[in-house]
Amino acid sequence: VIKPPPAPAGIxxxxxxxxxxPEGFAAGGVYTGIKSPGEDTLDVGMLAxxxxxxxxxxxxxxxxxxxxxxxxxxxxxxxxAQAIIINSGCSNVATGAPGxxxxxxxxxxxxxxxxxxxxxxxxxxxxxxxxxxPMEKIRAGxxxxxxxxxxxxxxxxxxxxTDTHPKEFAVRFRAxxxxxxxxxxxxxxxxxxxxxxxxxxxxxxxxxxxxxxLRGALRRAVDASLNMxxxxxxxxxxxxxxxxxxxAAGGATIAAGTREAAAFERALTYVCTxxxxxxxxxxxxxxxxxxxxxxxxxxxxxxxxxxxxxxxSPLVKSAVHGHDPNWGRLLMAIxxxxxxxxLERVRAWLGPIAVYRGAPLPFDESAASDYxxxxxxxxxxxxxxxxxxxxxxxxxxxxxxxxxNSDYTT
Amino acid sequence: VIKPPPAPAGIxxxxxxxxxxPEGFAAGGVYTGIKSPGEDTLDVGMLAxxxxxxxxxxxxxxxxxxxxxxxxxxxxxxxxAQAIIINSGCSNVATGAPGxxxxxxxxxxxxxxxxxxxxxxxxxxxxxxxxxxPMEKIRAGxxxxxxxxxxxxxxxxxxxxTDTHPKEFAVRFRAxxxxxxxxxxxxxxxxxxxxxxxxxxxxxxxxxxxxxxLRGALRRAVDASLNMxxxxxxxxxxxxxxxxxxxAAGGATIAAGTREAAAFERALTYVCTxxxxxxxxxxxxxxxxxxxxxxxxxxxxxxxxxxxxxxxSPLVKSAVHGHDPNWGRLLMAIxxxxxxxxLERVRAWLGPIAVYRGAPLPFDESAASDYxxxxxxxxxxxxxxxxxxxxxxxxxxxxxxxxxNSDYTT
Numbered sequence: 011v012i013k014p015p016p017a018p019a020g021i022x023x024x025x026x027x028x029x030x031x032p033e034g035f036a037a038g039g040v041y042t043g044i045k046s047p048g049e050d051t052l053d054v055g056m057l058a059x060x061x062x063x064x065x066x067x068x069x070x071x072x073x074x075x076x077x078x079x080x081x082x083x084x085x086x087x088x089x090x091a092q093a094i095i096i097n098s099g100c101s102n103v104a105t106g107a108p109g110x111x112x113x114x115x116x117x118x119x120x121x122x123x124x125x126x127x128x129x130x131x132x133x134x135x136x137x138x139x140x141x142x143x144p145m146e147k148i149r150a151g152x153x154x155x156x157x158x159x160x161x162x163x164x165x166x167x168x169x170x171x172t173d174t175h176p177k178e179f180a181v182r183f184r185a186x187x188x189x190x191x192x193x194x195x196x197x198x199x200x201x202x203x204x205x206x207x208x209x210x211x212x213x214x215x216x217x218x219x220x221x222x223x224l225r226g227a228l229r230r231a232v233d234a235s236l237n238m239x240x241x242x243x244x245x246x247x248x249x250x251x252x253x254x255x256x257x258a259a260g261g262a263t264i265a266a267g268t269r270e271a272a273a274f275e276r277a278l279t280y281v282c283t284x285x286x287x288x289x290x291x292x293x294x295x296x297x298x299x300x301x302x303x304x305x306x307x308x309x310x311x312x313x314x315x316x317x318x319x320x321x322x323s324p325l326v327k328s329a330v331h332g333h334d335p336n337w338g339r340l341l342m343a344i345x346x347x348x349x350x351x352x353l354e355r356v357r358a359w360l361g362p363i364a365v366y367r368g369a370p371l372p373f374d375e376s377a378a379s380d381y382x383x384x385x386x387x388x389x390x391x392x393x394x395x396x397x398x399x400x401x402x403x404x405x406x407x408x409x410x411x412x413x414x415n416s417d418y419t420t
Numbered sequence: 421v422i423k424p425p426p427a428p429a430g431i432x433x434x435x436x437x438x439x440x441x442p443e444g445f446a447a448g449g450v451y452t453g454i455k456s457p458g459e460d461t462l463d464v465g466m467l468a469x470x471x472x473x474x475x476x477x478x479x480x481x482x483x484x485x486x487x488x489x490x491x492x493x494x495x496x497x498x499x500x501a502q503a504i505i506i507n508s509g510c511s512n513v514a515t516g517a518p519g520x521x522x523x524x525x526x527x528x529x530x531x532x533x534x535x536x537x538x539x540x541x542x543x544x545x546x547x548x549x550x551x552x553x554p555m556e557k558i559r560a561g562x563x564x565x566x567x568x569x570x571x572x573x574x575x576x577x578x579x580x581x582t583d584t585h586p587k588e589f590a591v592r593f594r595a596x597x598x599x600x601x602x603x604x605x606x607x608x609x610x611x612x613x614x615x616x617x618x619x620x621x622x623x624x625x626x627x628x629x630x631x632x633x634l635r636g637a638l639r640r641a642v643d644a645s646l647n648m649x650x651x652x653x654x655x656x657x658x659x660x661x662x663x664x665x666x667x668a669a670g671g672a673t674i675a676a677g678t679r680e681a682a683a684f685e686r687a688l689t690y691v692c693t694x695x696x697x698x699x700x701x702x703x704x705x706x707x708x709x710x711x712x713x714x715x716x717x718x719x720x721x722x723x724x725x726x727x728x729x730x731x732x733s734p735l736v737k738s739a740v741h742g743h744d745p746n747w748g749r750l751l752m753a754i755x756x757x758x759x760x761x762x763l764e765r766v767r768a769w770l771g772p773i774a775v776y777r778g779a780p781l782p783f784d785e786s787a788a789s790d791y792x793x794x795x796x797x798x799x800x801x802x803x804x805x806x807x808x809x810x811x812x813x814x815x816x817x818x819x820x821x822x823x824x825n826s827d828y829t830t
Contacts, residue, residue, distance in 0.1 A: 074755025074763065104751050104763060106779025139748020140780045247752050324734070325825055332826025338549020341514050342657050345484025353484065353514060369516025370550045409819035415735055416742025 011175060012291050012299055012386055014284045020183055021277050024191065027180025028162030031193035032216035034060045034258030037161035039168030042151035044099035044137070044144055054151035055168030057212060058093035058124050059256040064218075065091035066225040067132065068232050070249035076103045077113035078133040079248060085117065085129045089221045091254060092127075094212055095120035096134035097148055098171050098197070103139040103247045112143045119152035132252050136171055136197065136209050139247060166195035169210050172414055173197050177288040183277040185270040186261040190217035192277045196236075198289040211236055211251040211285055217274055218257030223266040227275040228253050235282035238314070238402040239290045240322035253278075290321075290403035291386075295410030299386045300330055304344070305399040306357075306392035312349035313393075313400035319347035320389060321404030330387055331406035335378035337365040340389055355394025361387065421585060422701050422709055422796055424694045430593055431687050434601065437590025438572030441603035442626035444470045444668030447571035449578030452561035454509035454547070454554055464561035465578030467622060468503035468534050469666040474628075475501035476635040477542065478642050480659035486513045487523035488543040489658060495527065495539045499631045501664060504622055505530035506544035507558055508581050508607070513549040513657045522553045529562035546581055546607065546619050546658050576605035579620050582824055583607050587698040593687040595680040596671040600627035602687045606646075608699040621646055621661040621695055627684055628667030633676040637685040638663050645692035648724070648812040649700045650732035663688075700731075700813035701796075705820030709796045710740055714754070715809040716767075716802035722759035723803075723810035729757035730799060731814030740797055741816035745788035747775040750799055765804025771797065 017023055024031050039052035067086050069079050078101075085091060095116050102109045113133050121128035135143065158164075166176035180193035196211040211232075219227075232251050257263070264270040291299040302320040307313035320326055323343035329336040337358055344351060358366040361381040365373050381387070427433055434441050449462035477496050479489050488511075495501060505526050512519045523543050531538035545553065568574075576586035590603035606621040621642075629637075642661050667673070674680040701709040712730040717723035730736055733753035739746040747768055754761060768776040771791045775783050791797070 071758070072752065072755035073758060073761055074751045101748075104748060104766075104776065104780065106764070108779075138746070139752060140776070142780075247755060324821070328822050328825030331822065334826060336548070338511075338514060341484045342482065342549060345482035345657060348481070348483060351483050354516070356514075366514065366550070369518075370514065370552075407822055407825075409822045411734070412738050412741065412817055412819045412822065415738030415817075416744060 012287060014179065017181065018276050018280055020273065021280055022182045024180040024182055027193055028166055028178030029057055029193045029195050029212055029214045030159055030162035031180035032191040032214045032258065034216055034256045035214045036157040036159050037165035038155050038157045039164035040151045040155050042147040044097055044147055050167060052164060052168040053099050054097045054148055055165040056093065056095050056120055056155050056157055057165050058157055059254055061256055061258065062090055062092050062130065063254040063256040064221045064224050065089060065252065065254050066228045067250060067252035068229060070246055072247045074104065074247050076101055076135055076248040077105065077109045078102060078135040079250060080110065081113040081117055082132045082250065085131060090130060091132050092130040093120050093124055094132045094134065094252065096169055096210065097143070098169055099137040100135060100141050100143050101137045101139050101248050102135040102143045105140065105142050108142060112145055115145060116148060119149060123152055123155065134210050134248065134250055136169065136248050162193065162195060169195065169197035171197065172294050174292055177285060177292065179281055179284045181277050181281055183273050185217070185264065185273045188259055188261050190215060190259050192281050194281050194285050196285045196289055198292055209246045209249050213253040213281065215255045216257065216259035217255060218261055218263045219255040219274060220263050220265040223264060223271050224253060224255050226266060227278055231275065231279040231282040234279060235286040238318060238400070239286045240318060240402065240404045286403055290405050293405035294414045295408040296405030297408055298330060298406045300327070300404045300406065301386065301388045302402045302404065303388065303390045303399070304393065306394050306396060307398040308350045308396035310398040310400065313398040315347040316344045316349035316393065317400040317402035319343045321402040324407050327404060327407035330382055331408050333379045333382040335360055335375055335382060340391060344391060344393065349393060350395045352394040357392040359390040422697060424589065427591065428686050428690055430683065431690055432592045434590040434592055437603055438576055438588030439467055439603045439605050439622055439624045440569055440572035441590035442601040442624045442668065444626055444666045445624050446567040446569050447575035448565050448567045449574035450561045450565050452557040454507060454557055460577060462574060462578040463509050464507045464558055465575040466503065466505050466530055466533070466565050466567055467575050468567055469664055471666055471668065472500055472502050472540065473664040473666040474631045474634050475499060475662065475664050476638045477660060477662035478639060480656055482657050484514065484657050486511055486545055486658040487515065487519045488512060488545040489660060490520065491523040491527055492542045492660065495541060500540060501542050502536050502540040503530050503534055504542045504544065504662065506579055506620065507553070508579055509547040510545060510551050510553050511547045511549050511658050512545040512553045515550065515552050518552060522555055525555060526558060529559060533562055533565065542662050544620050544658065544660055546579065549657060572603065572605065579605065579607035581607065582704050584702055587695060587702065589691055589694045591687050591691055593683050595627070595674065595683045598669055598671050600625060600669050602691050604691050604695050606695045606699055608702055619656045619659050623663040623691065625665045626667065626669035627665060628671055628673045629665040629684060630673050630675040633674060633681050634663060634665050636676060637688055641685065641689040641692040644689060645696040648728060648810065649696045650728060650812065650814045696813055700815050703815035704824045705818040706815030707818055708740060708816040710737070710814045710816065711796065711798045712812045712814065713798065713800045713809070714803065716804050716806060717808040718760045718806035720808040720810065723808040725757040726754045726759035726803065727810040727812035729753045731812040734817050737814060737817035740792055741818050743789045743792040745770055745785055745792060750801060754801060754803065759803060760805045762804040767802040769800040
């Protein structure tokens with residue numbers, strides 16, 4: 011697992027923290043046999059707050075959507091939720107009308123268990139497309155599920171498909187003379203691309219966040235983090251980032267435009283950035299995290315497009331995999347995004363090594379190749395066309411990606 | 421090499437034909453040492469008509485462009501050209517102002533050799549980005565070049581980078597009681613994606629085509645063929661499709677809207693389609709050609725986007741590579757394109773095998789897996805949202821793609 015970037019001022023990392031780090035949240039995960047058995051394999055999970063929560067979510071823009079996405083959207087229309095039920099191993103996508111009934115039943119199973127309204131349950135299903143959910147397994151799993159204050163990791167594990175490890179993170183921040191927490195877990199790791207970069211990211215906070223602020227802060231944080239990662243350019247049919255704010259740590263409701271709101275949003279953005287980096291690093295078959303920084307773009311839209319094009323480029327990803335300091339591919343990918351460049355002013359770096367300034371610079375190719383051997387690699391370019399900037403994350407493309415994805419259902 | 425689809429009525433394939441099949445064209449290729457030596461390796465080529473020709477071209481939309489593209493655009497402004505000079509092994513991109521001088525010198529070298537105006541020369545350079553052209557080698561190559569009526573294959577070879585074989589094709593068609601020919605050669609095979617799908621496609625005809633018709637017919641043919649292929653989603657900085665019409669086979673000028681124009685455009689579109697299929701099949705590391713047919717789309721734009729998204733999807737490409745009948749990825753990729761779908765009306769097929777009709781269909785998975793073992797694989801979907809259709813081509817994603825691209829400059 012790669013190290014998180016340094017925490018912004020006033021934010022403290024909770025070691026080993028995840029979705030149950032904030033007060034009032036409990037979670038669990040069980041193995042029901044949807045996935046093939048394996049050590050530590052879990053496939054049904056539940057996360058709940060001990061009280062109704064303000065909720066916000068962002069969903070995939072894929073026009074082929076999971077039934078879970080449809081049900082969750084319906085249930086979030088009132089901006090409130092109290093629990094999340096998920097399964098891995100089967101995404102319940104393209105399963106016809108019976109699939110919708112199954113997704114609704116999943117919400118009902120959590121509601122029955124927790125004695126809450128099924129319309130306060132968010133549903134997530136990830137895995138193979140086009141297969142019915144084995145509902146008898148999910149029913150049994152929901153029944154024997156135990157939700158615990160330290161169950162965040164079990165819940166994170168139950169989300170995993172080809173992820174090599176559970177992805178969790180949590181921080182504390184101070185506001186209103188109190189200590190609040192924000193926790194998250196996420197799963198990747200194929201089908202990851204902008205417009206929801208993650209398949210699932212579940213976020214909790216015990217800060218009492220006003221609904222409009224929660225929605226806006228989540229959108230901004232996701233746009234700067236999860237929507238800036240790419241593993242393979244594909245976008246899942248199930249991608250969901252959802253957040254619950256239960257206010258269990260007390261204090262007055264935090265509204266937009268206040269100093270408290272800024273502190274909350276800093277913490278949330280940091281958590282989402284850490285999750286984005288973890289997801290990119292654990293892209294299918296990946297051995298490296300690639301961070302792409304684009305500066306000097308003519309507009310923020312172009313900066314984002316250029317950074318994402320680089321992080322998504324198979325040729326860039328393959329070159330990084332082979333420690334090949336082929337910076338021409340960096341410029342190629344930027345140009346492909348349609349971002350305006352002024353080649354005579356462009357500057358480019360492989361980590362600390364300047365390789366282009368209006369024309370190719372002489373540089374030590376073996377030192378550059380050595381730099382690309384790091385587990386975390388920075389590709390940086392100034393387009394010379396303005397002052398907008400953006401950061402994106404991706405991973406190297408390895409033969410293992412192909413192996414993993416050539417043999418998934420069979 | 422895969423078989424071409426059946427020729428449309430009235431069109432006859434010229435066995436072994438290429439850019440010098442039409443009358444009045446000669447070509448050649450030499451080895452100058454830009455690329456590493458190897459059996460049959462050539463790296464500088466020239467193609468010329470024995471008389472001034474009407475010319476049209478389409479270029480990459482990448483905002484980082486080769487100097488050769490800039491020079492060719494300047495030279496084609498008058499709609500006339502007589503020769504093409506190309507090199508492989510070095511793309512002369514992002515080389516600063518000296519690179520522009522080098523590209524102009526390449527045009528001049530051809531002009532000097534052929535005793536024509538340098539503004540009648542189209543230039544193409546393909547290979548590594550960010551390195552100066554070794555002009556002394558290109559000068560020597562131009563000097564010792566011999567252009568021959570049977571030199572089309574040598575010219576095609578001089579274009580190759582990671583292509584495993586030269587790609588050539590030519591046909592005859594009848595119009596005005598004469599026989600005309602259209603010939604082409606192309607090179608891929610990485611960095612291939614819509615908005616110029618090929619790096620280079622050079623096309624010749626001895627039919628006397630009016631300038632406006634040539635431009636329109638080329639654009640339409642390329643949009644339906646070369647712009648519908650994808651190898652890896654990257655778009656080259658050098659992509660060029662250019663066509664010369666020298667009228668050497670005689671007859672009156674063929675103008676738009678006539679029966680002769682339709683015959684010419686059918687031949688041109690067929691030639692471009694064959695080239696597109698050859699390029700996709702020879703994508704880097706590819707073992708299969710994937711043809712994607714989308715029907716029932718709400719608009720032609722959406723049909724094209726959906727077909728291209730499927731052909732470009734690493735998850736689809738990996739599944740086909742592994743003979744994995746994971747049709748869910750086909751629907752995922754269609755949805756990712758943003759094309760509207762009516763899932764309850766969607767139909768999908770893996771070749772002849774129906775797998776989805778509003779809901780998953782039972783099908784013989786081992787028969788489907790066997791079908792995917794073919795060298796040419798058809799993926800087909802009806803979106804149930806309208807009547808527009810489009811066809812795209814791609815290839816499977818193999819571990820060899822990564823190997824090829826991890827170690828290119830080093």
